[in-house]
Amino acid sequence: MRFWRDCLIVSIAAGITLSGAAYGQSASLLSEAQWNSPATDDVAFLTRTPGECLAPAKKPGVEYQIELGRAAFSSPFLFGGPAARSGLSCNSCHRDGRDNPDFYLEGLSGAPGTADVTSSLFSKTREDNVFNPVLIPTLVDIAGQDSFGVTAPQPSIHDFVASAVAEEFQGVATPTIIDGIVAYVAHLNAGFCPEGETAQTSARAVSDIARMLRTADTAMIRGEAATADFLLLSAQHQLGLVHERYQGKGLMMERGLVADLSRRLAEIRSGLHEGEDNALVATAGKTALALDQLARVERRLRRKEQKSLYNEEQLRRLMAREPAPQ
Ligand code: HEC
Structure with missing residues (x-):
């Protein structure tokens, strides 16, 4: 299928998912918009969701x-x-x-x-x-x-x-x-249902990631190593999406912090494979530390959000620079 040939396959480097947009499909360079129809207003799509x-x-x-x-x-x-x-x-x-x-x-x-x-x-x-x-x-x-x-x-x-x-x-x-x-x-x-649409912000992304980490913690305490592994990997994927949104100038520090946290999750995952119940409980403590780290990262992300691709203006600028090569 042409699409798969054209699509840059997701790669996991240092636990960060770097997904290429489906060029020719969407004006966006963000993977969250890669399934959008050519008629979609990508900026609106990337800044608001229908609400859960x-x-x-x-x-x-x-x-x-x-x-x-x-x-x-x-x-x-x-x-x-x-x-x-x-x-x-x-x-x-x-x-x-x-x-x-x-x-x-x-x-x-x-x-x-x-x-x-x-x-x-x-x-x-x-x-x-x-x-x-x-x-x-x-x-x-x-x-x-x-x-x-x-x-x-x-x-x-x-x-x-x-x-x-x-x-x-x-x-x-x-x-x-x-x-x-x-x-x-x-x-x-x-x-x-919430009233109206929900804004797509770094705080919302971080809250989703925190929920995944807390659930991973519970999975470990329950002795469900495979589930915990899946949850941590899923959290890493979400961190990859946050990383994509901080691709502008002057955001290197934020990107680095997100990558560090993703590496920490990768480390916790490798500890899981030791397989003993005691190891699982010990690993659960590490997730609590990762949650603290996430809270610190969130403050940095929030401070620079205006410059990131969570911001409508920045998105508009990116879209104007990168027209769809159709
Ligand atoms: C590629 C798009 C796509 C993805 C990805 C997808 N779905 Fe769907 N889903 C559909 C479509 C299209 C239908 C309608 C299919 C039909 O009626 O036969 C559907 C139908 C459903 C239904 C039945 C709804 C009803 O009222 O009968 C459920 C439940 C559902 N999806 C859950 C999921 C879940 C859970 C996932 C992830 C594991 C998922 N879907 C992933 C496109 C998708």
Whole structure:
């Protein structure tokens, strides 16, 4: 597929995900906008999201599942194959758990906002040799439905997600992670939508990363090394997205701090593989230190946010400099 040839494959250098934009697809150099249709206002897309409608957990223990699912929802490491390498996650299509009228991927989409979920682009096993893109639906308030998906209908969210991750995207998620995603999707509830759109800021990115680290901490205390590893890797991916936003002049210090933190997470991950329960608990302490470091980094990021690509003006300037080579 032309797209994959053209796409700079995600590389992980020092734990930082440096993802190239899909040149020819979008005016943006930021990987968060790489699935945007040519008609998308990339600046608006990169500064605001629809807003997440997440209901709180009612039972103890469910909160951990929801937080794990929430992290997995925006993690490309859930998927195997080409989808993971390109940085695609559930959130790329279901933005904040909703739809995404801007989503466009050549070979997979018809009109913007649609995707063919039975395409060989993502999976060998699901290809039906028919180009049948359908609208990406919102996942808010779907929990009560008795069937999920129209192309390959499934009787439960669990069956849909397990089959999507395994077949559609050749993913390798564990049952714990799948259960987490199901809990997250089941808690998307219109009664909890924020009023209006949500601003995309460094503080919001840092808060997402902090939630992943706290969840990794819980996973370690529960003795779930593989889950903790996945969460830390997912946090590293999010740090990579923050790093991309601080690419301007005079932001070297901030980029360096983000890279340092990512390396610290990589170190914690390597400690996890020692495999003993005691080692896991000791490693959980290190996550607390990483959280402190994150709080310090956040203050620096916030101070320079005006100069970063979280800022609308800076984004406009970047877009003006880098027209889409179409
Ligand atoms: C490439 C875009 C894309 C990605 C990535 C994606 N989805 Fe979807 N999703 C769709 C489309 C398109 C449909 C509609 C499919 C259909 O009706 O057959 C859908 C349908 C669903 C449904 C059924 C909704 C309903 O009301 O029936 C669920 C649940 C869902 N997706 C969850 C997820 C989760 C969880 C992930 C990540 C593991 C994910 N999706 C990743 C595009 C995507």
